[in-house]
Amino acid sequence: MKMLINVAETVVTDALRGMAAAHPELVVDVEQRVIVRRDAPVVGKVALVSGGGSGHEPLHGGFVGPGMLDGACPGEVFTSPVPDQVVRAAAAVDSGRGVLFVVKNYTGDVLNFRMAVELAQDEGIQVASVLVDDDVAVSDSTFTAGRRGTGATLFVEKIAGAAAEDGLPLERVEAVARRVVESSRSFGVALSACTTPAKGSPTFDLPPGELELGVGIHGEPGRERRPMMTSGEIADYALDVILEDLQPRLPVLVLVNGMGATPLLELYGFSAEVRRVLDEREVPVARTLVGNYVTSLDMAGCSVTLCQVDGEMLRWWDAPVATAGLRWGC
Template sequence: MKMLINGPDTVVADALRGLADAHPELAVDTEKRVVVRRDAPVAGKVGLVSGGGTGHEPLHSGFVGHGMLDAACPGEVFTSPVPDQMAAATAAVSAGAGVVHIVKNYTGDVLNFKMAAELVEDDGVEVEQVLVDDDVAVTDSLYTAGRRGTGATLFVEKITGALAQEGAPLAQVAAVGRKVNESSRTFGVALTAVTTPAKGSPTFDLPSDELELGIGIHGEPGRERRKMMTAREIAEFSLDAILDDLPPGGPVLALVNGMGGTPLLELYLFNAEVHRILGERGVQVARTLVGNYVTSLDMAGASITLCRADDELVRLWDAPVNTPALRWGM
């Protein structure tokens, strides 16, 4: 497989140097593997820290900035960052108001963020954790106990980031993050396998005439394999799974997310099918975001995330944000 890399051992460090060159508003420590808002810590503001393995860009480092995360901890490809990274990031953004850790439900991430919280709490930093476990496809996957954390991570980071930017206290910021997670459901589909730099070839076998329904963002197996389907059929299967589990209520925020190797032409086409089906089922879409945001390296495919959103969640979604990957209202 051809990749724009110098070698598999330096991928993360090299990419972080490139991130720093492109975004001087971020302070990027390539040795400690920590990405921080350059104006952090912001006095009186709750800090927001997230992180996980690289390979899912722009998650999480691309969401560091005004109105979203204060810091991110990138691990090796598909590998959790270590507690020392998380503790360093937490200390860097702590301004006395406490810090929220936003953690995708993968075993390594959960354990390491818990250890990091214990480290900084010994130094007097109050930490609340928001666990993201929105994937309805499977339970107890290769990497998890319980449901995987996927597309809703973006909703949690954006909405908690907006509330923290307004100066809300720690308990309130954490509570809205948990509310977003509880109100969100995701389902993903793979059209091709993922290729990691270390392996240099697809990590699993997916014949050219088949797709995997319910795939995880590390290439974990989903619910089933089928022969290739139309965009309309894939959207219907995915939304059946989501709506069967989504809490009842009013309008939704919708994320139609590319897995990294899917052109925007296809994602917008897929989004049209998502909106058509939701309209037929009486689900109002308050806001829509389309693009590659929670990815799996070069995997072709897509995921759909829906979040039941009241007026306050929509307001916080619309609030100004200025990060490498999300920018509006500034």
């Protein structure tokens, strides 16, 4: 498998050097693998820190900036950051009003962020954390007890990030983040496996002519394999699963997310089918976002995430954000 890299060992630090060069508005500590807003700590504001394995870009480093995360700590590819990284990020961004950790539900992340909470509290930092577990495809999976955390992470970081900018205290920002998690569901499909730099070959075998329904963002197995389906059939399947579980009573935010190698032309075509299904089911759509946001290296495929929102959540969704990966209103 060919990759645009130097050697597998430096993939993450090379990318961080690139982020540092491209984004003077960020402080990138390449050695310690911590990315923070240049203006951190922001006085009077609760800070948000997230992190996780690399390979899902722009998540999380690409979501650091005004209106979203204050700091992020990338681990090795598909590997949790270590507790020291998380504590370092928390210390760099804490203004005294506390730090919320946004954690995707994978065993390594859960353990390391839990340890980071203790270490940060030992340093006198007030910390809360929220677990994102939006993937309805399977309960329990490779690397996960319970549901996996996937596309809803973007909604949590954006909406809770805006709530923090509004000056809410830690316990209320935490409550907003939990509300977003409870209001969100995701489902993903893979048309091809991804290849990690360290392994150099696909992480799983997907026969020609088949797709994996319910795949995770590390290529974890889903619900089933089927002969290739049309984008309309995939939208029907994915939204059946999501809507049965979510049963939305409010308008939804829609994220049509590319896994990495699927062209934007196809993602927009798929989003048309997603909208068709939501119209058929009479689910009102508040906003739609289409693109590569929570990726899985070079996997072909997509995921769809719905988040039902009240007026306050929608206002925080629409609030200004200025990050490398998501930007509007400023």
